[in-house]
Amino acid sequence: MDETSEPTSDPGIAAISRRVAIGGIGAAAVGYAILGPRPARSTGDGRIRLDYWEKWTGHEAAAMQAVVDLFNQSQDRIFVNYLTMGGVDQKAKLAIAAGDPPDVLGLWNRNLPFFDQCGAIQPLDDLRSHGIDASSYAKAVRPLVFRRGSQLAAPSTPSSILLYYNKRILRECGWDPEKPPRTTTEFDEMIAATTRFKDNGDVQRAGFLPSDPGWWSWCWGGFWGGTLYDERTGQAMVDSPQNIAAYDWFQSFPRRWGLERLRAFQGAPVDNPTPFSNFFTGRLASTIQGPWLPMFMETEIGKDVFEYGATFFPVAPGLEDEPPYGPIETDILVIPKGARNPEASLEFIAFTQRQENMEMLCDGHAKPSPLASSSESFRANHKNNAVVAHEELLQSPNAYTTPWISSWDEFGMALGSGLDTIWNLRSDSARRPLEEVQAEVEAILQRAGARRERRGQRDPWLDLVEGA
């Protein structure tokens, strides 16, 4: 017995207790490390288990769940475990970096350039063996998922953005609702005709507001024929004359009605406030929105109680006779680098791309189909009576999306800050803020270029639409 055990009345028990306790903690730690929980690689009945991470909730998640269920029932080799979550792109980055990615990943098309440049996704070219290639998709959708002649992602549900308007208000204001404005000049006339003020000068009803809902603040230059980034040269074009004209128009709203009055208008209480409330309650005569609008209309105010029309968003005079202009986006499916079962993942993705399954999914989201053509029944039974216009924009050479650059998030944030300056009337015109954004974005692109050079990667403008 040594001295260390003497202080206790029963030294043997105390010494053993310590050893047992410490040993127990150590054994527990080792046991947890060796025998602790592991992600299941297969189901109890021996099927390959695929983990599919997706970003949707509510009815959108349910629509994909129906497709997943159909796939799981259609064969007995693969089981898709469908998990929906917020912040899926950031979680995916961490999972891929940690070497434990999901088998299938649902992202947005704007994420694709970064994941592609980092080599974090596997090409889906083997979809060709399932009869899927570039010609399977709507023309404007192809460059969103194809690069270097290779299919990098499969579109799941796309969106194209139109101008929605309240036919009753237009009619009341002497505007033929069957002849919506085609140019921004006509649109300004329609806005003036449909806007109403209270006695104290506050806006009672706005003909249109570019900040409601404010989801596509990057898109305005496109309606003037401009672009934020020239993909053929890799140059930022933020302060181009078209963009300056577009954002001068954007700024004309707080300028013509007063910034504080617009803030009060947009902050005014409405029943069941949602991004669509101002339009549904008739406080907005028209709004820029996606194809899902009528579905929310049905949910929030009932079916067939709102007489809406939809058209391509008006363009700068001179562009109105060209194919339609407008922003498009798409949700995408990818197979991350390090996925355990790429063949099985590809099989599931191929299943989602079949016309009947794709239409079931897109119908559940109230979106158009990304495929080259859709069935008559899909169009006839669609929740949106303007789905044909949405599909037409997906075929247009003038449809546009966020630039194909890995640093779009940073670019978009810089643009957002500049647009705050413009909207808050902190400048006489859009020129100076856009010039400042241009300088900031040039620095961002320069850093991105240095990174590519350091890593021996191709410049993205060399990848343009090859094979698409």
Place this chain on the structure above:
Amino acid sequence: MRHDSTSTGLLWIGPWLLGFSIFTVLPVMLAVWYGFTDYTLLEPPIPVGTDNYTRMLDDPILGTVLWNTALFGVLSIVLGTVVSISLAVLLSNPVRFQSFWRAAVFAPSVLPLVALAVIFKLGYDPEVGIANTMIEGALGWAGVRGPNWFGSGFWAMTALLLISLWGVGPAVVIYLAGLRDVPKQLHEAASIDGVGRWGRFVHVVLPMISPVILFNVIIGIINAAQVFAVPVLLTGEGPERSTYFHSMYVYDNAFTFGDMGYASALGVLQFAIILLLTGAVLLAGRKLVYYRGA
């Protein structure tokens, strides 16, 4: 005997040491290393020397976030110190339901920050929020209308500063303990000398609780330098980046922009700033703080 006690003690804290090494020391060391690399998270890091640090010199957004963080830090610490000392003084007086009032002051600080942000988002609603309802209830007769809290940089920052007062509970508890330690004899002696209440507070109480103030200021600096959750949930960057703080910029670079190298360098900068400020405050404390018995 001493040797055996040490080894037994080390064994007992072994699990904690292991966790601390793996989850704190190692990440800190990796962050320092990543600060000298180009690291996208999805590709292996490539050493770039001091590029990330020289980039800071020419980064206008860094200037903005440092200014915002400093402004928020100074104002929230001053405001928080004044409010928490005032509350502590009030709560140290014998009042009915004293325990209830003390619990009421402390309770809000246990509310999760996410819940706090949601509550205040509703509270600051320009038309139906309680903030503007109170302002217009009190000053509506003079034609005063509540502001659009998140519509301008000034009001967005003001909103965040007011929210920071929500969490003064722990500081109040510490000040209460400090106030209890102020010897009664000093109060009595000052009273006999004809010193009034305010005089006693300024010349007796404040010097006696100055070590506690120093402690709370240091904690305040550390917290303010890392302000993150509430602005992220409530204001985001704010109009024209007016509520874009250093921790938000670190997070965005790491997980949104895919630039973990620069984010790590920014994290090291944040650590250095906190260290320097803490050192400066401790140094100033040598002259300004009174330690009884020292």
